[in-house]
Amino acid sequence: MPEPRRPVLLAVDDDDHVLRAIRRDLSRAYRDRFRVLAAGSAAEGLRVLDTLREREEQAALVLSDQRMPGMTGIAFLAEAARRFPEARRVLLTAYADTSVAISAINEVRLDHYLVKPWEPPEERLYPVLDDLLSDWEGAHEPPYQGIRLVGHPFAPATHRLRDLLTRYRLPFRFEEGPAGEARLPAVVLPDGRRLDRPGHGEVVAALGLATRLSHPHYDLAIVGGGPAGLAASVYASSEGMATLLIEAYVPGGQAGTSSRIENYLGFPSGISGVDLTSRAMAQARRFGVDVLAPVEARRLSRDGRACVLHLSDGKEIGASTVLLSTGLSYRSLDADGAARFEGAGIYYGAAVTETESCAGRHVWIVGGANSAGQAALHFARHASRVTMVVRAAGLAGAMSAYLVDEIAAAPNITVRAGTRVVAAEGGEHLERITLCDVATGELSGHDAEHVFVFIGARPRTEWLDGLVRRDPHGFLLTGPDLGPAAELPAWDLPRPPLLLETSMPGVFAAGDARAGSVKRLASGVGEGAMAVSMIHRYRSES
Template structure:
């Protein structure tokens, strides 16, 4: 963060040197002192500061300068920096003109030459003015700024992407935030270009893709090696565990993640049943601890990148990415996880990302303040989302088809929900429609055959999951639901008996393709818990070693 600027202006070199020296001596700790030898030079400096969006605290300008005089300069300063303090430096003979300028041009003060000693005649006045300026000064946010429309699905997607990588960013709603409109003009774009991402160096991208932003944030987009020992596809808890153990044991390890680290667990507001964290931790915190641990140990991570094809070539595995590049590896660990199933009711597709969200959508929680929100689903993810949203929303309604949550949610979460006064469970209920113009306004509920229309600010959907394996089921055997089959399931189930065609039995987490393993939620028979996924991801590396040693 650059320090606020103090600008000294005088056409007399000796006076300018003296005022600059005194300002630096007293204020250099908290301010940056700049100088200008004329009114025109000072105006150019002010315009440059405005373009760079740098803060200006005070201008101290001499009155008698050729060309642009002090009062005229300070009047233009007010137009460029309305909050900056403006002080006129004048001789005794010009005091009457200075007083008139204070009244007419609304200057903050005038100072007499000479000001020696500055401890008595300069510093007290400037300290008072700067203290008053600091009261109203709001430092410019240092980081990524995202300008968009609240109800834009693409804006929502970018917010989730930045939050998923724990990037500090500022959201600016173009319709309600005057700063957003000013920043957009300075960036050279218009409302038609939204959303616009402005980076810390003030460069901007309009309608960017996640890959565009990732490149600017320093996330790797291309592999650094021609051949890896193991490639992990997916950076959820299972994938990150594989990366940590693979890298720590000396394997050339690459992780490819198509969205954000943590998978579904990464969106959880609070995980309270994970071993070793008695007070719980957020899913994003757990994911980023593991992410940094994997990198520290030597793993390489590509994100966001998506694998679209897996094939075997001469014993090696060739992975094709969505950008057309190819990566070769000796072994693969599939940890692709699952994605939420979509709710098929009238109006849902038009409002997805504009009040209707799949998963926790933590980036939208603050916009639900003092509003009613609805959650569809009765699993742990739904319960954790309800507890988080209850901090902001007026009321949180959980819609479940059955009588209670006991069969689908952990007991500790049910107890927390029962103790939260603004959370209400609606049994035997389901959403049969959603309504709204450009965003969600109403939900249509069916409760035991009775339809009811209710106002709603947001609808969060957790109605089960499907494995993210569509792209690989032609190469690797999956069950009828799309989950990856591994280990003994390949040889004991007669439906898949022909899938394994090798002399040895498959390793516990090995798919029908030797050297391709599966772990976590996308594996058939896996338990949908973070601890289980971490365990399977770690175990997979043991079997990778056994396969590579064959």
């Protein structure tokens, strides 16, 4: 990340000799705290100030010579005050102009005047400027110098950028932009650059998070950066394999959206999904894993024994083996009008991202499995009320017992069992939902601005249709589930597929997208590790 710009000291004089001298003396004393700029005319000085204002930088002090062609120093300082009212203003004068400078103290709120020459600066320059700059620093509230996200609170594009920055653990401040502004959402970087309506790849590249490929050919290419993919990348790279991890969004998968994971081995106090996956990413990078994100795998082909992945950015990646750990996508809420409010009041697995906007509000959670329970407990610490809408008769059937107990003990969580959401209404954002009692069919309307949906998921495997075998629900079949090897059209090895090997030799699957997998974080990590041992066996046979 570029270092934020320091406040500016601007010196303006049409005499090159004087300008060089004042710039030299200012730099010698203040360059550690301020950025010193110089302009050879009043017009140039105004252009500098306009540029600083456009970049949302700060001018702390403006020094100007009085006698300049086109505009006097007093007139220039008056213009400077309109642009930066808080900046301290100093006039550089000859002895004959001191009466003019004294008058200007009252007329244009001049802070001080200096008679040229100011030698020695330790006696005649620095004491004056030290006091002025100390006053400015004492009265000035430094602007926020981190990443700023400017947008509309309920705009889907704003929500997606907020989620991206949150998942990358990048501190940022959200600012509501003016209604109707076509350039929003915008990301403003600490160095002043502004990205209007940026794509995720553009943001990642601008923040210096993009990775360059370090190998022309990889031993293992992993598609999907959830727990299974991250675990496989760590084990493979630590054992000397050239490893590439390809992730369509942000490494972490659905686990990365979890507000709190309390049943993962080794974390007795629990850990957030963002923290856990961030640690895994740091571990993978330490072992030399290359990471491409956000980039989608669009097609898989063969070149002899090698696999070729065709990516959304136009790259083609060659690898000896491929691990498919593409994970799952949340299922959409099947309710009238719901699609219109995705990212504008209805969210899928975005519990952490929208925490701030839900403080003190009524939050609705749709779903009754672990992800829904974790989200409900997370929001209960911030929202005034949390209501869980569960189609089943209760929570016990699909949710871990510890979550059921904690939800029952939370005073501001209500569970509406045997209920489903059937409609969503509103203007630019969600305002109301309609609930239906599953048993009686009775309908009831409720005000709702924040609805989080956790109602199951489907595997991200559509792009593999016709390439590797999937079950009727789209999950990847592996090992014995593929049936006899002789009936697999692409199978040309004398042995049957290994336990986690798909119908294409050298292509493996692990994690939630694999048919028959246990949909838990620990099992995904375990399958990622297991896959690496089978990949070693495959490579030893080739």
